[in-house]
Amino acid sequence: MWEPDQAPRLARRCLKDLGRRWQHVEGVGRLADQLVADVGLPEDVRAAAWLHDIGYAPDLALTGFHPLDGAVYLSECGAPEEVVGLVAWHTGAVWEASERGLSDRLARMPEPSEKWLDVVTLIDLVTGPDGVATTPDRRVAEILGRYDSSHPVHRAVKFSGPELLASAARARAALGLSDEWPLGSTERMSEAAGPSPARGGAGCDPSGHDQGGCRRDLLRGLVAAGGRGGVLARSAPAGPSTRCFV
Numbered sequence: 001m002w003e004p005d006q007a008p009r010l011a012r013r014c015l016k017d018l019g020r021r022w023q024h025v026e027g028v029g030r031l032a033d034q035l036v037a038d039v040g041l042p043e044d045v046r047a048a049a050w051l052h053d054i055g056y057a058p059d060l061a062l063t064g065f066h067p068l069d070g071a072v073y074l075s076e077c078g079a080p081e082e083v084v085g086l087v088a089w090h091t092g093a094v095w096e097a098s099e100r101g102l103s104d105r106l107a108r109m110p111e112p113s114e115k116w117l118d119v120v121t122l123i124d125l126v127t128g129p130d131g132v133a134t135t136p137d138r139r140v141a142e143i144l145g146r147y148d149s150s151h152p153v154h155r156a157v158k159f160s161g162p163e164l165l166a167s168a169a170r171a172r173a174a175l176g177l178s179d180e181w182p183l184g185s186t187e188r189m190s191e192a193a194g195p196s197p198a199r200g201g202a203g204c205d206p207s208g209h210d211q212g213g214c215r216r217d218l219l220r221g222l223v224a225a226g227g228r229g230g231v232l233a234r235s236a237p238a239g240p241s242t243r244c245f246v
C-alpha cells in the first residue's frame with residue numbers, strides 16, 4: 001500500500017549508492033520538505049520531489065529515459081496519479097522524450113497540474129548535481145556542459161532551456177518565493193530538514209519488506225507482456241498492484 005511519507009525511504013533505497021545523484025535527490029527532497037513547512041506544499045508534490053529521479057536506479061531501467069522509467073515503477077507501486085505524472089513530466093521531460101523517440105510512451109502517463117509541475121521543476125533546477133543550492137540559469141548551463149552536444153539530454157535542454165527558466169519563475173511567483181530562493185536560506189533548510197531521512201529504512205517495496213532490489217526483472221516482464229497497452233497505459237487497473245509488492 002502506498003504511503004506518501006515513505007517517499008524519502010524509497011528514494012534512498014533505490015539511489016543511495018549513486019553518489020552525487022543521491023546527493024542531488026536528497027537536496028531536492030529537503031527543499032520540498034522545507035516548502036511543506038513554509039508554504040503548505042501538498043504531500044503528493046513533496047513525494048514527487050523525493051522520487052523525481054528514481055528512474056536513474058539501474059534496477060529500474062526499462063527505456064533508459066529516467067522520468068518514464070521512474071513513473072512506470074511508481075505506477076506499479078500504486079503511487080497516486082499526481083505523483084506518477086509529476087515524475088514522468090518533470091523538468092522538460094517532454095523535450096527529452098522527443099529526442100529519444102519516446103513521446104508516445106510519455107503521452108500515456110498521467111498529466112500533472114501545471115502549477116505543481118512548475119514547482120517540481122523549480123526545485124530540481126535550484127539544486128545542483130551535488131545537492132548544493134544554485135540558480136536555474138546556472139543549473140541549465142551546468143547540464144549543457146556536463147553532457148556532450150550529441151547527447152539527448154544536451155539537445156533537449158538546449159531547446160527547452162528558456163521554458164525551464166520560465167517554469168521556475170512561474171513557480172516562484174505561485175509560491176511567493178523570492179527570486180533568490182533557496183540561496184540564503186541554508187540555515188532554514190537544515191532546520192526544516194531535521195535528521196537525515198530513514199537510515200536503514202524500508203526497501204523499494206513500499207510495504208516495508210527489504211527485497212534487496214528495485215524489481216528490475218518484474219518490470220521488464222511487465223513491459224514485455226503489456227507494453228504500451230499494459231503497464232504504460234493510463235487505463236491500467238486502479239489500485240496498488242500486488243505485483244509490485246510480492
Ligand SMILES: [Fe+2]
Nearest residue numbers: 024052053124
Ligand atoms: Fe533531478
